[in-house]
Amino acid sequence: MTTTESSAAPSTALAAKKKSGGLTAAASNYIDERTSISGAVKALGRKVFPDHWSFMLGEVALYSFVVILLSGSFLTFFFQASMSEVHYDGSFVPLKGIEMSAAMASTLDISFDVRGGLLMRQVHHWAALLFVAAIGLHMLRVYFTGAFRKPRELNWVIGFILFILAMAEGFTGYSLPDDLLSGNGLRIIDGMVKGIPLVGTWITFLLFGGEFPGTDIVGRLYSLHILLLPAIIVALIAMHLVFVVVHKHTQYPGAGRTNQNVAGAPILPLFAAKGGGFFFLVFGVIMLMATFFTINPIWNYGPYDPSPVSAGTQPDWYIGFADGALRLVPPGLEFVGLGGTWSFNILIPLVGLGLFIVLVMIYPFIEAWITGDKREHHILDRPRNAPTRTAIGAAGVTFYAALWAAASSDIIATHFQVTMEGVIHTMQALTILGPFAAYFIAKRTCLALQKKDREIVLHGYESGRIVRLPGGEYIEVHQPVDEYERWKLVDYSDYKPLMIRPDDRGRITVGQRMRAGLSRWFFEDRISPVSTTEIEQAHGDHH
Amino acid sequence: MPETKTSKPRTSRKAGRRHPLASVALIAIGLMFTGGAYAMFSTSTARAESDLSSQQTIDEGEKLFAANCATCHGLSAQGSGTGPSLIGVGAASVDFQVGTGRMPMQMNGPQARKKPVQFTAEQTRALVAYVASLAPGPGLPDASLLDAQGDAAAGGELFRVNCAMCHNVAGAGGALTEGKFAPALTGVTEAHIFEAMVTGPQNMPVFNDVNITPEGKRDIITYLKYLENNPSPGGFALGSLGPVSEGLFLWIFGLGAVVATTVWITAKSN
Numbered sequence: 001m002t003t004t005e006s007s008a009a010p011s012t013a014l015a016a017k018k019k020s021g022g023l024t025a026a027a028s029n030y031i032d033e034r035t036s037i038s039g040a041v042k043a044l045g046r047k048v049f050p051d052h053w054s055f056m057l058g059e060v061a062l063y064s065f066v067v068i069l070l071s072g073s074f075l076t077f078f079f080q081a082s083m084s085e086v087h088y089d090g091s092f093v094p095l096k097g098i099e100m101s102a103a104m105a106s107t108l109d110i111s112f113d114v115r116g117g118l119l120m121r122q123v124h125h126w127a128a129l130l131f132v133a134a135i136g137l138h139m140l141r142v143y144f145t146g147a148f149r150k151p152r153e154l155n156w157v158i159g160f161i162l163f164i165l166a167m168a169e170g171f172t173g174y175s176l177p178d179d180l181l182s183g184n185g186l187r188i189i190d191g192m193v194k195g196i197p198l199v200g201t202w203i204t205f206l207l208f209g210g211e212f213p214g215t216d217i218v219g220r221l222y223s224l225h226i227l228l229l230p231a232i233i234v235a236l237i238a239m240h241l242v243f244v245v246v247h248k249h250t251q252y253p254g255a256g257r258t259n260q261n262v263a264g265a266p267i268l269p270l271f272a273a274k275g276g277g278f279f280f281l282v283f284g285v286i287m288l289m290a291t292f293f294t295i296n297p298i299w300n301y302g303p304y305d306p307s308p309v310s311a312g313t314q315p316d317w318y319i320g321f322a323d324g325a326l327r328l329v330p331p332g333l334e335f336v337g338l339g340g341t342w343s344f345n346i347l348i349p350l351v352g353l354g355l356f357i358v359l360v361m362i363y364p365f366i367e368a369w370i371t372g373d374k375r376e377h378h379i380l381d382r383p384r385n386a387p388t389r390t391a392i393g394a395a396g397v398t399f400y401a402a403l404w405a406a407a408s409s410d411i412i413a414t415h416f417q418v419t420m421e422g423v424i425h426t427m428q429a430l431t432i433l434g435p436f437a438a439y440f441i442a443k444r445t446c447l448a449l450q451k452k453d454r455e456i457v458l459h460g461y462e463s464g465r466i467v468r469l470p471g472g473e474y475i476e477v478h479q480p481v482d483e484y485e486r487w488k489l490v491d492y493s494d495y496k497p498l499m500i501r502p503d504d505r506g507r508i509t510v511g512q513r514m515r516a517g518l519s520r521w522f523f524e525d526r527i528s529p530v531s532t533t534e535i536e537q538a539h540g541d542h543h
Numbered sequence: 544m545p546e547t548k549t550s551k552p553r554t555s556r557k558a559g560r561r562h563p564l565a566s567v568a569l570i571a572i573g574l575m576f577t578g579g580a581y582a583m584f585s586t587s588t589a590r591a592e593s594d595l596s597s598q599q600t601i602d603e604g605e606k607l608f609a610a611n612c613a614t615c616h617g618l619s620a621q622g623s624g625t626g627p628s629l630i631g632v633g634a635a636s637v638d639f640q641v642g643t644g645r646m647p648m649q650m651n652g653p654q655a656r657k658k659p660v661q662f663t664a665e666q667t668r669a670l671v672a673y674v675a676s677l678a679p680g681p682g683l684p685d686a687s688l689l690d691a692q693g694d695a696a697a698g699g700e701l702f703r704v705n706c707a708m709c710h711n712v713a714g715a716g717g718a719l720t721e722g723k724f725a726p727a728l729t730g731v732t733e734a735h736i737f738e739a740m741v742t743g744p745q746n747m748p749v750f751n752d753v754n755i756t757p758e759g760k761r762d763i764i765t766y767l768k769y770l771e772n773n774p775s776p777g778g779f780a781l782g783s784l785g786p787v788s789e790g791l792f793l794w795i796f797g798l799g800a801v802v803a804t805t806v807w808i809t810a811k812s813n
Contacts, residue, residue: 056805094695094769112776122777129793130801137798180703180712181785274808281808285800294777295789300713300770302703310707310785311717311725317790408787410718419653419722 045268050251054141059275061134062237063282064127071124072226078114080106081222083178083215092299100178100303103218107177107298122290128173129295130286132166132318139163143363143393146381147250150374153364155243158236160361165233167318172225174296174316178218181296183304184313187212188326195346213306250380253491255484259378314407324406325349328428360396370518372498384453385492385529387446388522394442395435402430443525450527453489456481457530458538480539490529497523595634595672595683604673607666611647620677625651632742633680637671639738643731645745653722654745681741688761689733691768698762701755706763709747713783714767719746729771733764 032038049055082102088095090105091112110117139159142148148156171189175182190212194200209216249264251257265271289295301310315323326349333344359366367389368374383390405412406427413420460478468474481489498519502508594600609618615626622628629637640646641662645655662670675682703712711717714728723746728736740760743749755763774780781788 051809051811053802053805053809056809057802060801060805094699094766096696098696098700118777126793126797129790130797133794133798134801137802180707278804278808281804282801285797285804289793289797292778293789293792294775294780296786297713297775297777297780297783299776300783302699302712305703308703308707310703310712311709312711312715312785312787314786316786317793320786320790411784411787413718413722414716414724417722420718420720 041268044245045266045272047245047267048249048262048264049267049271050249050262050264052252054145055249056278057134057138057141059278060282061131061138063279064131064134064286065233065237066279067127067283067286068124068131069230071120071127072230074116074120075110075124076226078106078110078117079103079176079222081176081219083213083218088303095299095302098303101218103176103178104298104303107179111299119290122293122295123286124173125295126289126293127286128170129316129318130282132163132170135159135163135166136318140393140397144383144390145250145252146377146386146389148364149377150368151247151376152243152250153368155240155247156364157361158240158243162233162236162240164357165229165236169225169229169233170316170318172221172229174319175221176218176225177296177298178304179298180301180304180308180310181298181313183213183306184309185315185319186217187306188323192326192346192350195343195350197340197342197347213304248378250378252380253382253488255487257379257491259376262378312411314411317404320407321400321403322349322353324403324409324427325353327409328403328406328424328431330428356396356399370515370522371495372515372519373493373495379491381492382488384446384449387443387450387525390446391439391443395439398434398438399431402427402434406431447525447527454527454530457486457489458534486535492529494528495523495526595668595675597672600669600672601676603666604669604671604676607662607670608673611661612670615648620674629674629677631678631680632674634671634675634683635681635738636742636744637674638667638683639735639742639744641667641670643735654724657726681738684734684737684741684757684760688757689737689764690761691733691765693758693762693765695762695766695769697759698764698766701759702763702766705750705755711783711785713780714770715783728767731767733768736764736767 028038080102084102085099086102086105088098088100088105088108090096090109092108095108107121110121112118142156142159171185175186190204190208193204193207196203204212207217207220208214209220248262251262251264254263257263265274267275314320326346329345329348331345333348335342335344381389383393406424409420409423409427412418412423460480463477463479465477466474467477498516500508500512500516503512608616608620612620612626612629615623616629617623617626620629622630637646640655642660644658644660647661648655649658660667671683702710702714706714709717709719709725710728711725716727717725719725725747731739737760739747740750740755740763750760775783781792
């Protein structure tokens with residue numbers, strides 16, 4: 001068997017060479033004979049990507065991650081993750097002779113004495129900010145279009161873990177230069193962990209190798225930042241992408257698009273070319289930002305010293321919501337008793353944000369349980385066609401945004417010339433009341449838009465042309481919507497609230513009642529899609 | 544076609560003083576001359592020195608004080624319900640408050656704001672002389688401490704430890720409670736920085752010579768002037784406000800540019 005195969009291979013190679021004669025053909029053939037890759041290329045190359053700008057956001061995240069890996073590797077060549085004390089002797093005059101850690105000194109050397117070092121630092125940092133922002137926007141797209149529904153629930157969870165890991169990567173990276181800003185950030189984390197009853201103090205001693213700041217933390221964070229976290233992120237990104245291939249891509253409703261097909265361009269050749277080009281565009285945008293705009297000027301912050309704190313000390317944007325939560329907690333929530341201090345001013349944000357994060361992560365399962373929908377969904381919802389989901393999303397976004405904005409309370413106060421207390425109190429109110437307001441506004445807006453869609457499908461667009469009928473009556477001629485457009489307006493699934501049904505033993509469980517209640521909340525107010533009979537009827541008495 | 548040919552030389556003949564923009568240029572030159580002359584004149588008056596201890600200057604200051612300051616600070620600077628006593632605040636205090644335009648105060652508020660200076664340098668010196676004559680207090684700093692030629696590194700360290708918690712590490716300013724704020728330190732003269740440290744205006748604490756030695760103050764001024772005169776090595780500084788302005792920039796311009804690109808590359812060609 002083996003002999004026949006090996007003897008057959010060269011002859012086919014020769015034949016192929018004679019036929020095309022091209023180097024590409026010969027090279028592909030050489031590789032294919034040794035790896036049998038053609039099957040995979042054929043299958044993957046035919047994978048179809050629908051064309052829509054919002055489907056590119058995940059790619060932005062992926063490409064920024066590639067930029068982060070490239071620039072980060074450059075930085076590791078020169079960074080020293082050590083907290084041993086040195087006297088800075090580089091070319092930045094206002095820090096000459098100042099005592100600092102080797103980490104800080106090497107970061108300054110990267111900035112001022114390594115050719116291209118400052119550019120790479122800024123590329124790395126801007127790309128990191130863009131990475132998390134692109135993930136956030138991608139998640140919003142997936143949420144509001146319902147792309148997390150079966151069969152993609154697990155991929156939502158993987159993506160969400162990636163979001164959390166990206167924040168962890170960002171925070172560990174922010175802490176590495178050991179400048180004043182990063183040290184302040186670590187001090188806040190140290191304080192938060194110490195606020196956890198019983199175990200908190202022990203955990204920070206373990207983390208910092210003794211009392212804060214110690215001499216170990218930079219080295220430890222470095223291991224996490226360049227080894228463990230990136231490895232997990234790369235593995236999860238791989239899984240995330242495999243799932244994208246396995247599930248096929250989702251698509252927006254439209255003529256000829258069903259749950260059984262995907263309409264779009266295949267990866268090879270068109271999409272690969274576009275995607276490859278898009279990588280360089282994203283790279284270019286990051287490069288331009290890094291070239292022209294300073295980010296994290298550690299030379300201003302100086303080396304870490306536990307006594308000073310700068311005005312305007314904030315974390316990078318993606319940790320802002322947590323910082324904001326700490327700023328918004330009202331005073332007087334610390335109690336001494338039961339053999340310790342109970343810092344509810346720290347525990348409330350910790351638990352609150354923890355709950356928020358877990359709710360977002362398991363949302364697909366919650367919604368699936370409430371709707372009881374076990375079908376696969378490859379056609380996306382337009383946000384208006386899932387009013388309750390959209391409203392919950394709007395509430396969540398408002399909650400997050402209020403906490404996020406609160407992290408810049410001092411900057412808001414100085415730049416809009418208002419009082420710090422006023423900003424804090426407004427943000428406190430927004431955090432609590434804002435989500436409710438956003439929920440009702442979003443839900444009513446969705447329902448109104450659905451009604452408008454219904455009207456357009458049934459009666460068409462107002463044309464503005466007034467016609468006088470022979471009988472003297474004036475009417476405005478409505479232009480009927482064309483069939484392609486109509487498809488988009490009527491193609492969504494209609495849910496009705498679940499009925500409570502007794503189970504096999506004839507009982508109605510508490511779970512059942514809760515589910516029915518939630519289902520009623522979800523689907524009580526709804527606008528059904530226009531049916532065929534309704535359209536025919538409307539056309540029958542058409543003016 | 545022939546019409547355009549004939550019109551061309553006509554336009555070229557309109558060069559020189561008959562050019563349509565000639566009058567505009569003439570006005571601009573005229574304005575520049577008058578402005579320049581005024582600037583030269585006003586700086587030459589600013590340079591005019593007068594002796595702080597001369598009775599004539601003090602008397603002049605007293606008149607100015609009675610006309611502009613006494614409403615709140617009292618006729619003999621003893622203070623009133625609306626303004627503190629100025630006896631013993633010293634020359635440095637008056638030079639800072641009046642020299643930066645904070646006094647006379649525009650309106651009651653969380654703190655006196657910087658605004659266009661209301662007095663000439665000569666008048667300011669007269670006010671300084673008058674208040675300084677009432678009782679001893681912090682004097683005007685010696686010019687040797689204001690040369691910004693000290694140790695920028697030592698100044699930077701002192702600044703981070705003593706000043707940055709309100710003024711921000713880059714001197715970009717910061718918020719305080721109840722609408723008060725620490726102002727940005729760019730564009731503040733060396734003398735005013737020194738006087739602010741010595742006298743603690745508004746909500747600022749006093750940094751006397753024991754807290755920070757005069758040489759230390761000189762180093763701080765050196766550091767601030769270094770920051771002011773050397774633009775950020777990384778490019779535009781985005782207000783030196785730290786991660787908030789960076790995040791805002793990223794979301795609006797960075798992500799905005801990237802999303803615009805996604806729309807562009809997925810747009811259908813028609």
